[in-house]
Amino acid sequence: MFHNNGDILDETKQKRLKGLDSFVKLKNKPLPEPELLAILRAADDIIAEGGRTMLSKILKGSRERKLLELGLDRNPSYGFYRDLSLEQITDKIDQMIRAGFLETKKSGKLPMIAFTPLGWAVERERRADEFLQEWNVGISQNITPINIEYLKGRNRGMIFLFLYKVLCSGNKKYIPYLTLWERSDFKNVRTEIRHVIKALKRRDEMDAPDWEQLKRERFEALFIGDRDPIFLACQKCGRPFVFDEWNPDYYSSEGIKFPEKCPNCSEKAHLYR
Numbered sequence: 001m002f003h004n005n006g007d008i009l010d011e012t013k014q015k016r017l018k019g020l021d022s023f024v025k026l027k028n029k030p031l032p033e034p035e036l037l038a039i040l041r042a043a044d045d046i047i048a049e050g051g052r053t054m055l056s057k058i059l060k061g062s063r064e065r066k067l068l069e070l071g072l073d074r075n076p077s078y079g080f081y082r083d084l085s086l087e088q089i090t091d092k093i094d095q096m097i098r099a100g101f102l103e104t105k106k107s108g109k110l111p112m113i114a115f116t117p118l119g120w121a122v123e124r125e126r127r128a129d130e131f132l133q134e135w136n137v138g139i140s141q142n143i144t145p146i147n148i149e150y151l152k153g154r155n156r157g158m159i160f161l162f163l164y165k166v167l168c169s170g171n172k173k174y175i176p177y178l179t180l181w182e183r184s185d186f187k188n189v190r191t192e193i194r195h196v197i198k199a200l201k202r203r204d205e206m207d208a209p210d211w212e213q214l215k216r217e218r219f220e221a222l223f224i225g226d227r228d229p230i231f232l233a234c235q236k237c238g239r240p241f242v243f244d245e246w247n248p249d250y251y252s253s254e255g256i257k258f259p260e261k262c263p264n265c266s267e268k269a270h271l272y273r
C-alpha cells in the first residue's frame, strides 16, 4: 500500500488547528475557579453519556428519577448551583464551552458533553488529588480497604498522574494500599505501581538530587507520549503560545501550573528582575 506523508502532516496540522481553536475560545473569560472546578467535576460522571441538560440538572441537584437511578446525586458537585435556575446554570455551562474547557460531541443524534484537552488537563489533575485525599483519610483512620478495584479500568492518564503524586509524596504510608492495588489492576498499571513502591522504599537512603532525578525519570516515562497541544493566550502580549504540559517545570506534586506568560515574555521578565 502506498503511504504518502501528506496524511501525517494533515493529522499534525489538524491537531494544531484544534489547539488553536481552544486558544480562540480561551479569550472568553473563564468562570471563577471554584465554579470552573465544580462544573468539570459534575461533567466527569457523564462524559459522552449526557448532554448540557443533564449536566445542569446535576448542578441544580435535581431529584429527577433518571439522575437518581444513575447515582448522580453522589457526584460531589450535585446541587452546587442549588439556588440558580436551570436556565442560569445552562448559561454557565455555555460559558465553559466558550472558554474552551468543555465541548459537545455528537453521539448518535444527541450532542454529548466532552472535555477539551484543556478541560481534561484541569479535571484529571483535580480528580487525581481527590483519590489521594481519599487515601489520606483512609490511612489516617487506619482503614484497610478490602480491595482497590474501584481504581481499575479508569482513565490511564489520570491513574498515572495519581501514582505520580503518590511517588512525589515520598511517603511510605501508601505502600500497603499500593500493594493491595497492585494485585488487582492491569499489567501496565501494575508495573508502575511496583516502580512507585520500590521508589518509596528507597526514599530514605536517597539524597535530594537522586530523588529529583528519579521523579523526573518517572515523569518522563509516564507522561511523554501522544498528546494534543494546548494553546494559551499570553497575559502580557496577548499572543498565543503552546502550553507544553509535559514540561516537568510546569509540573509539581501540587499540580499543573498554567503559565500566564508566553516563553518570550517570561524570559524578558527574568532578564529584568
Ligand SMILES: [Zn+2]
Pocket (backbone or CB within 6 Å): 234, 235, 236, 237, 238, 239, 261, 262, 263, 264, 265, 266
Ligand atoms: Zn507574551
